[in-house]
Amino acid sequence: xxxxxxxxxxxxxxxxxxxxxxxxxxxxxxxxxxxxxxxxxxxxxxxxxxxxxxxxxxxxxxxxxxxxxxxxxxxxxxxxxxxxxxxxxxxxxxxxxxxxxxxxxxxxxxxxxxxxxxxxxxxxxxxxxxxxxxxxxxxxxxxxxxxxxxxxxxxxxxxxxxxxxxxxxxxxxxxxxxxxxxxxxxxxxxxxxxxxxxxxxxxxxxxxxxxxxxxxxxxxxxxxxxxxxxxxxxxxxxxxxxxxxxxxxxxxxxxxxxxxxxxxxxxxxxxxxxxxxxxxxxxxxxxxxxxxxxxxxxxxxxxxxx
Amino acid sequence: xxxxxxxxxxxxxxxxxxxxxxxxxxxxxxxxxxxxxxxxxxxxxxxxxxxxxxxxxxxxxxxxxxxxxxxxxxxxxxxxxxxxxxxxxxxxxxxxxxxxxxxxxxxxxxxxxxxxxxxxxxxxxxxxxxxxxxxxxxxxxxxxxxxxxxxxxxxxxxxxxxxxxxxxxxxxxxxxxxxxxxxxxxxxxxxxxxxxxxxxxxxxxxxxxxxxxxxxxxxxxxxxxxxxxxxxxxxxxxxxxxxxxxxxxxxxxxxxxxxxxxxxxxxxxxxxxxxxxxxxxxxxxxxxxxxxxxxxxxxxxxxxxxxxxxxxxxxxxxxxxxxxxxxx
Numbered sequence: 346x347x348x349x350x351x352x353x354x355x356x357x358x359x360x361x362x363x364x365x366x367x368x369x370x371x372x373x374x375x376x377x378x379x380x381x382x383x384x385x386x387x388x389x390x391x392x393x394x395x396x397x398x399x400x401x402x403x404x405x406x407x408x409x410x411x412x413x414x415x416x417x418x419x420x421x422x423x424x425x426x427x428x429x430x431x432x433x434x435x436x437x438x439x440x441x442x443x444x445x446x447x448x449x450x451x452x453x454x455x456x457x458x459x460x461x462x463x464x465x466x467x468x469x470x471x472x473x474x475x476x477x478x479x480x481x482x483x484x485x486x487x488x489x490x491x492x493x494x495x496x497x498x499x500x501x502x503x504x505x506x507x508x509x510x511x512x513x514x515x516x517x518x519x520x521x522x523x524x525x526x527x528x529x530x531x532x533x534x535x536x537x538x539x540x541x542x543x544x545x546x547x548x549x550x551x552x553x554x555x556x557x558x559x560x561x562x563x564x565x566x567x568x569x570x571x572x573x574x575x576x577x578x579x580x581x582x583x584x585x586x587x588x589x590x591x592x593x594x595x596x597x598x599x600x601x602x603x604x605x606x607x608x609x610x611x612x613x614x615x616x617x618x619x620x621x622x623x624x625x626x627x628x629x630x631x632x633x634x635x636x637x638x639x640x641x642x643x644x645x646x647x648x649x650x651x
Numbered sequence: 652x653x654x655x656x657x658x659x660x661x662x663x664x665x666x667x668x669x670x671x672x673x674x675x676x677x678x679x680x681x682x683x684x685x686x687x688x689x690x691x692x693x694x695x696x697x698x699x700x701x702x703x704x705x706x707x708x709x710x711x712x713x714x715x716x717x718x719x720x721x722x723x724x725x726x727x728x729x730x731x732x733x734x735x736x737x738x739x740x741x742x743x744x745x746x747x748x749x750x751x752x753x754x755x756x757x758x759x760x761x762x763x764x765x766x767x768x769x770x771x772x773x774x775x776x777x778x779x780x781x782x783x784x785x786x787x788x789x790x791x792x793x794x795x796x797x798x799x800x801x802x803x804x805x806x807x808x809x810x811x812x813x814x815x816x817x818x819x820x821x822x823x824x825x826x827x828x829x830x831x832x833x834x835x836x837x838x839x840x841x842x843x844x845x846x847x848x849x850x851x852x853x854x855x856x857x858x859x860x861x862x863x864x865x866x867x868x869x870x871x872x873x874x875x876x877x878x879x880x881x882x883x884x885x886x887x888x889x890x891x892x893x894x895x896x897x898x899x900x901x902x903x904x905x906x907x908x909x910x911x912x913x914x915x916x917x918x919x920x921x922x923x924x925x926x927x928x929x930x931x932x933x934x935x936x937x938x939x940x941x942x943x944x945x946x947x948x949x950x951x952x953x954x955x956x957x958x959x960x961x962x963x964x965x966x967x968x969x970x971x972x973x974x975x976x977x978x979x
């Protein structure tokens with residue numbers, strides 16, 4: 346009886362759809378985390394801060410130059426994200442190649458702290474900022490449910506970026522060099538892979554994807570120094586699905602996590618929605634789900650690296 | 652070396668008596684906060700410095716302790732003296748759950764999981780009316796004992812000083828025991844420790860429980876220092892930022908020494924509450940500075956500031972030892 350009273354099919358479909366668009370953001374962040382981890386063995390806890398900082402740049406550009414098309418501002422912000430990513434690798438993590446796992450984690454937290462404090466200081470008069478959408482504010486209606494164009498765009502961009510990245514890793518020289526580094530660092534170096542170049546490129550792409558995620562999702566929320574933390578955490582959960590080395594698993598994991606988390610809101614156990622990420626990560630880690638999606642060799646090589 | 656004990660006792664006594672006598676109450680509040688922060692950092696030392704496990708949720712445990720103590724005093728009329736230890740004990744089961752999961756996870760995965768759990772507790776537990784009260788603010792009054800009122804900043808400093816000194820002394824004692832040596836073995840090489848017959852799981856769980864207990868105790872003292880615990884609204888009080896702060900000043904001070912967080916917390920609190928107190932962005936500036944200092948520490952001196960002091964101390968003592976040897 347209770348079930349029938351509180352459950353509505355239309356509501357469920359709407360929440361599911363919202364979840365897919367939210368999941369796209371988790372997937373975008375997860376993809377960057379995987380790329381960075383594969384190339385340098387660093388789990389980038391500064392990922393959310395990079396996204397947040399770039400989104401503040403986007404906010405500043407749209408504020409300062411009224412004539413500038415938002416798409417151009419977004420593109421510049423994504424470029425800034427790439428610069429932040431590359432600079433963190435060249436400035437910090439390249440020097441820590443042989444450091445322990447905890448040292449790298451703490452260093453990435455420190456980078457997060459610098460970006461977080463820096464943004465809070467630079468944009469102290471905009472601690473709660475509203476940023477414009479890149480897509481029309483109207484929405485796409487299918488049957489009884491609707492989805493804003495911003496969300497539709499986010500899903501499309503994520504699917505495109507994810508598939509492009511997977512193809513790059515499969516087909517290009519850069520992708521092969523990256524996979525070789527992830528599997529056996531010494532052998533890759535002996536075969537002439539330029540580790541610094543591969544890792545810097547990966548960090549740049551990761552930073553750009555983080556910025557993209559922030560620029561796409563924040564128009565639907567409020568921009569604060571903290572607003573990307575929750576997304577980053579769920580991006581990590583997506584990356585965990587593939588043991589931090591599988592891009593397809595991170596892409597799919599993000600979408601599934603978003604859809605599952607939001608669709609819970611339409612069920613009688615809606616309270617579970619906010620803790621779902623916690624339950625999911627505990628289950629994923631304890632069952633070692635990454636075994637099914639990642640090469641054993643890569644998992645082991647990267648764990649030894651740490 | 653025979654005459655060292657009286658000197659140490661005199662220094663400890665001076666730390667207890669002098670600040671309330673010669674400093675104003677703002678400074679006393681600052682110093683008690685530094686001591687409470689030192690305890691929060693100590694919970695990181697017990698976990699990261701002793702058994703090599705990195706948790707990114709120290710502030711979550713602190714928050715649970717702060718709320719629990721406030722609720723016990725305000726809503727259940729528990730006396731302060733019972734509420735604070737009880738609040739510390741409340742955190743232990745939480746810490747043990749994390750610890751039990753940690754037994755199956757290696758470093759990196761543990762760090763992520765604590766990050767996710769911290770976020771979940773913040774969004775779930777710290778938003779529930781039954782835990783944080785209707786207005787999300789819980790009163791946490793300071794106590795009386797007989798005729799003594801600990802409400803003023805000066806008297807509360809004395810209380811905090813005694814409590815923190817006791818915890819530091821117990822932990823220092825522990826850090827030189829057989830138990831601690833087993834923990835260090837687990838930290839340095841888990842497989843080797845296992846091969847030596849050390850029960851790795853037991854020592855990890857012990858460290859988690861102790862870390863939770865210390866964090867909860869610090870949280871309870873912090874709650875009563877604030878006198879009203881709130882979630883902080885737009886700027887989450889017990890969120891990732893606070894956890895980062897605790898980890899940062901502990902690393903800067905020195906994560907393998909129990910005096911590291913004392914030093915780190917003192918630097919942090921004086922920087923934020925005094926030097927940058929005039930600026931509304933003091934905390935943000937301080938986090939940026941500390942982030943940069945943590946990077947420098949990790950790159951050049953992972954043992955932290957306390958190691959510089961250790962070096963200076965040895966340099967001071969060496970000539971004296973040589974003189975003594977010459978006379979004999």
